[in-house]
Amino acid sequence: MSPTEPTAPETALFSKESARDGAREPALSSVSWSGQWKSCQDCIRDKVSADVFTQWILPLRVQEVGDNSLVLGVPDPLDVDHLARVYAGLVEHCFHETTGRRLRAQFRRQSVPQGPLNHAPAVPFSSLPAIDLNPNYTFEEFVVGNNSQFAYSASLAVAKEPGGTRFNPLLIYGGVGLGKTHLLQAIGNHIRREVPGKKIRYVTSEAFFREFVESIQHNRINEMSAFYRYEVDVLLMDDVQFLSGKDRTQEEFFHVFNFLHQSQKQIVLTSDAPPGELQGLQDRLVSRFQWGLFVDIQLPDRETREAILRRKAQALNLDISEEVISYLAEAIDSNIRILEGAIRQLLLQASIKHADITLELAEEIVRRTGSQRPERRVTAEDITTMVADYFVVEVDKILEQGRGTKEVAQARQLAMFLVKELTASSLKSIGQRFGGRDHSTVVHAIKTIEKAMDKDDSFRKSVDTILGKLKS
Numbered sequence: 001m002s003p004t005e006p007t008a009p010e011t012a013l014f015s016k017e018s019a020r021d022g023a024r025e026p027a028l029s030s031v032s033w034s035g036q037w038k039s040c041q042d043c044i045r046d047k048v049s050a051d052v053f054t055q056w057i058l059p060l061r062v063q064e065v066g067d068n069s070l071v072l073g074v075p076d077p078l079d080v081d082h083l084a085r086v087y088a089g090l091v092e093h094c095f096h097e098t099t100g101r102r103l104r105a106q107f108r109r110q111s112v113p114q115g116p117l118n119h120a121p122a123v124p125f126s127s128l129p130a131i132d133l134n135p136n137y138t139f140e141e142f143v144v145g146n147n148s149q150f151a152y153s154a155s156l157a158v159a160k161e162p163g164g165t166r167f168n169p170l171l172i173y174g175g176v177g178l179g180k181t182h183l184l185q186a187i188g189n190h191i192r193r194e195v196p197g198k199k200i201r202y203v204t205s206e207a208f209f210r211e212f213v214e215s216i217q218h219n220r221i222n223e224m225s226a227f228y229r230y231e232v233d234v235l236l237m238d239d240v241q242f243l244s245g246k247d248r249t250q251e252e253f254f255h256v257f258n259f260l261h262q263s264q265k266q267i268v269l270t271s272d273a274p275p276g277e278l279q280g281l282q283d284r285l286v287s288r289f290q291w292g293l294f295v296d297i298q299l300p301d302r303e304t305r306e307a308i309l310r311r312k313a314q315a316l317n318l319d320i321s322e323e324v325i326s327y328l329a330e331a332i333d334s335n336i337r338i339l340e341g342a343i344r345q346l347l348l349q350a351s352i353k354h355a356d357i358t359l360e361l362a363e364e365i366v367r368r369t370g371s372q373r374p375e376r377r378v379t380a381e382d383i384t385t386m387v388a389d390y391f392v393v394e395v396d397k398i399l400e401q402g403r404g405t406k407e408v409a410q411a412r413q414l415a416m417f418l419v420k421e422l423t424a425s426s427l428k429s430i431g432q433r434f435g436g437r438d439h440s441t442v443v444h445a446i447k448t449i450e451k452a453m454d455k456d457d458s459f460r461k462s463v464d465t466i467l468g469k470l471k472s
């Protein structure tokens with residue numbers, strides 16, 4: 001046990017009290033850590049995509065605040081390196097911005113609280129850091145269009161009467177970046193607000209898989225089973241398609257599903273395809289998915305895209321002309337996450353260049369991110385944007401001639417690697433795209449990434465995540 005304070009479970013529950021008021025106090029009392037960290041998270045939330053935030057930042061817990069360092073607990077030891085490499089700077093920046101303190105961010109595996117007898121009892125399953133709900137994903141923030149009307153209504157019905165409608169399970173399916181996770185979490189946020197006693201579990205199928213594997217490793221499978229049966233009133237499982245091929249996890253999920261369903265607990269699922277087209281899932285599971293209701297989210301039409309842009313700009317306090325809105329809605333027509341990304345890039349570029357948000361700036365951003373057409377193949381632009389977003393570096397920097405910071409250089413190498421993997425580009429054209437480098441530099445980049453993936457599990461996991469997103 002380190003001489004630091006044990007991680008009290010309550011640090012996981014953000015107390016609202018000192019979020020901003022105590023923000024500039026020089027000395028942090030243990031009580032206010034969580035509030036300070038909450039403000040810092042809010043700052044980070046504005047700067048990264050929702051996915052990055054949910055996957056990397058939300059699970060972090062403050063372990064210790066020293067004179068010079070802010071130590072954050074990480075649930076998965078495999079994530080420690082990636083966090084240190086990619087997000088330390090951003091955390092430090094935001095911590096400084098929100099608290100006035102310059103501390104070095106350090107990441108450590110979440111310590112396990114020890115009992116008085118000094119043998120470590122297992123952490124109660126229910127206090128394992130769950131991926132929490134994003135408070136911005138609400139029904140109010142969801143812009144309903146004819147593409148999502150049905151999914152929205154079904155979600156709202158379920159949120160108002162969890163377990164009490166015929167929509168059990170409710171399965172929302174559709175392409176990437178169209179609002180599935182948003183609606184799923186809106187159900188959770190709504191129930192949490194209206195019926196505070198309900199126990200809501202939001203989990204991605206990947207997280208469920210990892211929990212299952214860890215439970216086996218630590219001999220706690222009974223605990224996990226009991227948790228999902230008795231400690232969950234509303235199960236929100238995101239991206240069930242990732243259970244594909246994971247037979248034992250599917251089996252466990254099958255039993256959880258049956259138990260909850262019989263107990264009239266609400267189950268909501270999302271996936272990238274309708275039940276009948278889910279590959280690699282056992283038939284008995286798929287047939288369960290068809291018991292309730294499955295609804296799709298389609299591509300939004302032009303009017304809906306404009307409405308979404310207006311809403312997002314408003315949320316970011318961004319003054320943006322109708323001309324620019326209309327241009328963006330026309331140019332980016334397939335994915336709302338990318339629309340949102342364009343708005344964020346606009347904000348970033350405008351603040352870096354101290355410039356107004358003009359049509360020219362918008363055009364430049366669209367040119368760089370590349371507009372997305374439905375049923376298109378993954379392009380080098382998609383890859384570059386995704387990698388930039390993931391590593392929180394600017395697209396421009398990746399495309400520059402100069403090497404840039406370590407992070408930029410690594411992001412560039414990864415982008416080159418992925419372009420080679422996923423597109424038909426030649427080594428020569430890849431080199432040209434990324435700052436006019438020659439083809440041997442590209443070969444070197446590919447080898448470096450392959451080696452890093454071999455040696456470093458957390459890096460490999462990052463690459464897998466990006467690949468998964470690009471391919472879906």
Ligand code: ADP
Pocket residue numbers: 050137141142143144145148174175176177178179180181182183308311336337340
């Ligand atoms: P999916 O889970 O389908 O890949 P998400 O739910 O993560 O997509 O949505 C991607 C981003 O787009 C999120 O930030 C979400 O808030 C936003 N978004 C998607 N659909 C809408 C909508 N109809 N109104 C407002 N924002 C939306």
Ligand code: MG
Pocket residue numbers: 180181182238239
């Ligand atoms: Mg999603």
